[in-house]
Amino acid sequence: xxxxxxxxxxxxxxxxxxxxxxxxxxxxxxxxxxxxxxxxxxxxxxxxxxxxxxxxxxxxxxxxxxxxxxxxxxxxxxxxxxxxxxxxxxxxxxxxxxxxxxxxxxxxxxxxxxxxxxxxxxxxxxxxxxxxxxxxxxxxxxxxxxxxxxxxxxxxxxxxxxxxxxxxxxxxxxxxxxxxxxxxxxxxxxxxxxxxxxxxxxxxxxxxxxxxxxxxxxxxxxxxxxxxxxxxxxxxxxxxxxxxxxxxxxxxxxxxxxxxxxxxxxxxxxxxxxxxxxxxxxxxxxxxxxxxxxxxxxxxxxxxxxxxxxxxxxxxxxxxxxxxxxxxxxxxxxxxxxxxxxxxxxxxxxxxxxxxxxxxxxxxxxxxxxxxxxxxxxxxxxxxxxxxxxxxxxxxxxxxxxxxxxxxxxxxxxxxxxxxxxxxxxxxxxxxxxxxxxxxxxxxxxxxxxxxxxxxxxxxxxxxxxxxxxxxxxxxxxxxxxxxxxxxxxxxxxxxxxxxxxxxxxxxxxxxxxxxxxxxxxxxxxxxxxxxxxxxxxxxxxxxxxxxxxxxxxxxxxxxxxxxxxxxxxxxxxxxxxxxxxxxxxxxxxxxxxxxxxxxxxxxxxxxxxxxxxxxxxxxxxxxxxxxxxxxxxxxxxxxxxxxxxxxxxxxxxxxxxxxxxxxxxxxxxxxxxxxxxxxxxxxxxxxxxxxxxxxxxxxxxxxxxxxxxxxxxxxxxxxxxxxxxxxxxxxxxxxxxxxxxxxxxxxxxx
Amino acid sequence: xxxxxxxxxxxxxxxxxxxxxxxxxxxxxxxxxxxxxxxxxxxxxxxxxxxxxxxxxxxxxxxxxxxxxxxxxxxxxxxxxxxxxxxxxxxxxxxxxxxxxxxxxxxxxxxxxxxxxxxxxxxxxxxxxxxxxxxxxxxxxxxxxxxxxxxxxxxxxxxxxx
Numbered sequence: 001x002x003x004x005x006x007x008x009x010x011x012x013x014x015x016x017x018x019x020x021x022x023x024x025x026x027x028x029x030x031x032x033x034x035x036x037x038x039x040x041x042x043x044x045x046x047x048x049x050x051x052x053x054x055x056x057x058x059x060x061x062x063x064x065x066x067x068x069x070x071x072x073x074x075x076x077x078x079x080x081x082x083x084x085x086x087x088x089x090x091x092x093x094x095x096x097x098x099x100x101x102x103x104x105x106x107x108x109x110x111x112x113x114x115x116x117x118x119x120x121x122x123x124x125x126x127x128x129x130x131x132x133x134x135x136x137x138x139x140x141x142x143x144x145x146x147x148x149x150x151x152x153x154x155x156x157x158x159x160x161x162x163x164x165x166x167x168x169x170x171x172x173x174x175x176x177x178x179x180x181x182x183x184x185x186x187x188x189x190x191x192x193x194x195x196x197x198x199x200x201x202x203x204x205x206x207x208x209x210x211x212x213x214x215x216x217x218x219x220x221x222x223x224x225x226x227x228x229x230x231x232x233x234x235x236x237x238x239x240x241x242x243x244x245x246x247x248x249x250x251x252x253x254x255x256x257x258x259x260x261x262x263x264x265x266x267x268x269x270x271x272x273x274x275x276x277x278x279x280x281x282x283x284x285x286x287x288x289x290x291x292x293x294x295x296x297x298x299x300x301x302x303x304x305x306x307x308x309x310x311x312x313x314x315x316x317x318x319x320x321x322x323x324x325x326x327x328x329x330x331x332x333x334x335x336x337x338x339x340x341x342x343x344x345x346x347x348x349x350x351x352x353x354x355x356x357x358x359x360x361x362x363x364x365x366x367x368x369x370x371x372x373x374x375x376x377x378x379x380x381x382x383x384x385x386x387x388x389x390x391x392x393x394x395x396x397x398x399x400x401x402x403x404x405x406x407x408x409x410x411x412x413x414x415x416x417x418x419x420x421x422x423x424x425x426x427x428x429x430x431x432x433x434x435x436x437x438x439x440x441x442x443x444x445x446x447x448x449x450x451x452x453x454x455x456x457x458x459x460x461x462x463x464x465x466x467x468x469x470x471x472x473x474x475x476x477x478x479x480x481x482x483x484x485x486x487x488x489x490x491x492x493x494x495x496x497x498x499x500x501x502x503x504x505x506x507x508x509x510x511x512x513x514x515x516x517x518x519x520x521x522x523x524x525x526x527x528x529x530x531x532x533x534x535x536x537x538x539x540x541x542x543x544x545x546x547x548x549x550x551x552x553x554x555x556x557x558x559x560x561x562x563x564x565x566x567x568x569x570x571x572x573x574x575x576x577x578x579x580x581x582x583x584x585x586x587x588x589x590x591x592x593x594x595x596x597x598x599x600x601x602x603x604x605x606x607x608x609x610x611x612x613x614x615x616x617x618x619x620x621x622x623x624x625x626x627x628x629x630x631x632x633x634x635x636x637x638x639x640x641x642x643x644x645x646x647x648x649x650x651x652x653x654x655x656x657x658x659x660x661x662x663x664x665x666x667x668x669x670x671x672x673x674x675x676x677x678x679x680x681x682x683x684x685x686x687x688x689x690x691x692x693x694x695x696x697x698x699x700x701x702x703x704x705x706x707x708x709x710x711x712x713x714x715x716x717x718x719x720x721x722x723x724x725x726x727x728x729x730x731x732x733x734x735x736x737x738x739x740x741x742x743x744x745x746x747x748x749x750x751x
Numbered sequence: 752x753x754x755x756x757x758x759x760x761x762x763x764x765x766x767x768x769x770x771x772x773x774x775x776x777x778x779x780x781x782x783x784x785x786x787x788x789x790x791x792x793x794x795x796x797x798x799x800x801x802x803x804x805x806x807x808x809x810x811x812x813x814x815x816x817x818x819x820x821x822x823x824x825x826x827x828x829x830x831x832x833x834x835x836x837x838x839x840x841x842x843x844x845x846x847x848x849x850x851x852x853x854x855x856x857x858x859x860x861x862x863x864x865x866x867x868x869x870x871x872x873x874x875x876x877x878x879x880x881x882x883x884x885x886x887x888x889x890x891x892x893x894x895x896x897x898x899x900x901x902x903x904x905x906x907x908x909x910x911x912x913x
Binding site for chain 2: 040042081082083098104105107
């Protein structure tokens with residue numbers, strides 16, 4: 001097999017002849033290029049991996065390179081330290097050798113290389129071993145080959161190279177439904193702009209004709225005309241602003257709706273890599289950036305271009321020589337505008353950063369005010385806040401200088417431009433050269449002042465495009481992401497009995513490290529299965545696959561004999577009741593939180609579910625009963641109470657399969673007893689899977705599965721496993737000893 | 752229970768690179784192949800250095816490496832130096848921003864290199880004493896001992912990021 005990408009970086013040229021001589025010009029399967037010498041100075045080094053050997057290249061090796069054959073090796077490993085790592089080989093004679101040193105830039109491919117060599121040492125070479133390596137390299141190759149821009153994921157299209165038109169077309173679809181309003185707004189803008197071009201011309205006419213002729217009627221006429229123009233211009237501008245705002249809001253709402261909807265259908269693997277906070281930010285802030293840009297392009301750019309061209313044409317028609325003179329400061333204005341834009345951006349970022357520090361302090365201390373009080377940290381919090389505000393103020397004052405200076409500098413430059421027009425135009429008039437009149441000069445000065453706005457707009461246009469590009473990419477990351485497969489497309493069986501079968505299931509999050517290996521497990525309908533194992537053993541991953549959060553596992557998972565991936569995902573999940581360790585309560589009433597499991601449920605169904613879940617009693621004692629409003633964190637309820645509500649929510653679904661993930665891990669024994677009672681009533685006749693650390697919660701289980709390092713190491717009835725005296729037996733021994741001690745202690749304390 | 756090492760009660764010797772051997776004078780207890788890790792790699796220097804065995808379990812904490820006898824101190828410092836690589840940036844050559852991705856080229860005490868800085872708002876952390884801690888896109892760490900003492904050009908470049 002030949003890998004498409006077989007190196008993390010181009011192989012160092014100076015080692016090519018050495019490699020060819022050492023390896024008889026044989027191409028390596030893949031290479032890992034390092035960036036440190038053994039003395040930890042930056043430099044080039046490399047490892048080339050073959051079926052039977054590694055070729056090592058570096059300055060520390062006499063001759064620049066050497067071969068290490070696999071048959072002399074016991075194993076290889078990557079030792080990660082702080083800011084650097086090394087690839088080391090342990091030989092069969094017990095000797096260890098460091099082969100290459102590197103920073104974390106090469107750590108992932110080196111890990112893949114080590115896994116490859118160890119796998120070859122263990123089971124011999126096969127092409128399949130290269131898949132994991134290639135996947136690691138693919139992950140690294142997330143740069144656009146054309147422009148070098150970092151891509152959100154490997155092989156993702158580069159929105160920069162797709163061209164502005166492609167990106168625009170992606171967002172244009174949000175503007176399209178409002179094309180009529182946008183077109184009308186644009187026409188209104190053009191009209192208002194055209195109106196704004198009239199007054200300077202009228203002023204010139206008045207100065208040249210009406211005033212010298214002492215034409216009173218003409219003066220009234222001109223004033224009337226100007227009044228009419230102003231009324232039209234500002235009325236039209238007002239109407240346009242109103243419609244533009246409405247349209248803009250509609251566009252941003254459509255965009256937000258789309259992103260939100262898409263985010264609900266994205267697979268869990270997306271959320272593994274993307275923080276929920278960043279998704280929220282994309283829906284809230286980045287959409288506004290896009291809206292602003294869409295309006296900027298569709299409206300302001302058109303208006304500014306129209307203004308620019310309009311003024312230029314009028315000025316050229318009036319007097320081309322004077323036009324050239326008045327354009328003299330143009331390059332300076334454009335350059336100053338641009339340099340200001342560049343200088344101000346990092347400063348705004350610094351202010352934003354100081355502002356963000358204040359916000360995060362607020363976000364920590366206000367909701368956590370109980371902790372602040374409990375630890376008497378009021379004074380310390382206030383001092384910290386003072387310091388953060390001080391930092392913000394300092395930055396604000398620094399930027400204030402630049403922000404205040406800039407408009408004045410620009411105005412000064414534009415004013416200097418008018419001085420040039422006065423000088424050149426005035427000289428023409430005094431010397432009687434050219435056909436320049438005083439009125440024309442006055443008009444010119446007004447037009448020249450208007451001319452610089454669009455110039456400044458276009459000078460900074462690229463910067464705002466770049467800023468929008470960042471927002472656009474974050475949004476497209478969601479809009480273009482693959483949703484969960486076959487929503488509404490798979491089979492919908494009449495009912496699910498609850499027979500679950502894992503057949504040789506292997507799973508890894510990034511293919512380089514297996515989280516589940518060769519899992520074979522059969523669960524019959526109505527079985528109560530306890531899944532035990534240490535933290536990180538793969539218990540939750542097993543459940544995640546069963547919940548279909550991940551689809552890209554090897555092997556098969558069968559539900560009632562049907563491939564899980566062939567069943568409609570929406571229907572399938574509706575047949576599962578899932579109770580987590582940390583129950584999430586929505587910002588809604590207790591009633592709605594329970595009814596979330598079955599929208600439109602009858603009131604008495606909710607009561608019944610709450611009763612089964614041992615929740616009805618405490619709800620009735622709440623002043624607002626089922627109308628009690630819960631916050632995001634279920635304010636006012638204890639952990640056990642929230643847990644019982646989440647069980648009630650699961651009851652509402654009347655599920656065929658029940659999954660409990662450490663449901664009683666964070667509650668006291670009395671509450672555990674209440675929850676346990678609720679669970680026992682709920683699980684009757686349903687296939688149930690329970691992950692538990694406390695083995696006492698598994699007393700009803702008829703089957704125990706012990707998971708260790710991604711493998712099922714024991715499976716059977718509790719009695720069988722106790723008899724076997726394996727891992728489960730040990731766990732029971734440890735826990736019962738612990739419980740005995742605890743009971744003893746409690747008894748002593750009680751006495 | 753935590754076991755602290757004050758200084759004179761132990762002899763620490765080099766084992767191999769980042770590993771150390773330790774012997775308590777009074778009890779004659781011997782521990783081998785311990786890996787020293789700083790408990791405060793950013794702020795604490797060589798104070799509070801934990802010693803881990805091959806299973807990653809803590810065996811003891813050295814309160815301050817400076818209090819060890821000369822030979823032990825050297826051995827611990829050498830192992831820490833081997834383990835931690837935090838290049839000190841002495842000069843910035845360039846900072847190029849392409850589509851919000853920064854490529855910085857800098858001179859460090861380990862040589863010159865170019866590294867990628869993503870989201871510099873979160874990864875470039877100025878401290879009150881003028882130190883600046885930088886984490887690059889690959890999770891490598893860098894330090895500017897005092898940005899106020901850098902040459903004017905470098906200082907200007909980094910100041911826009913703080």
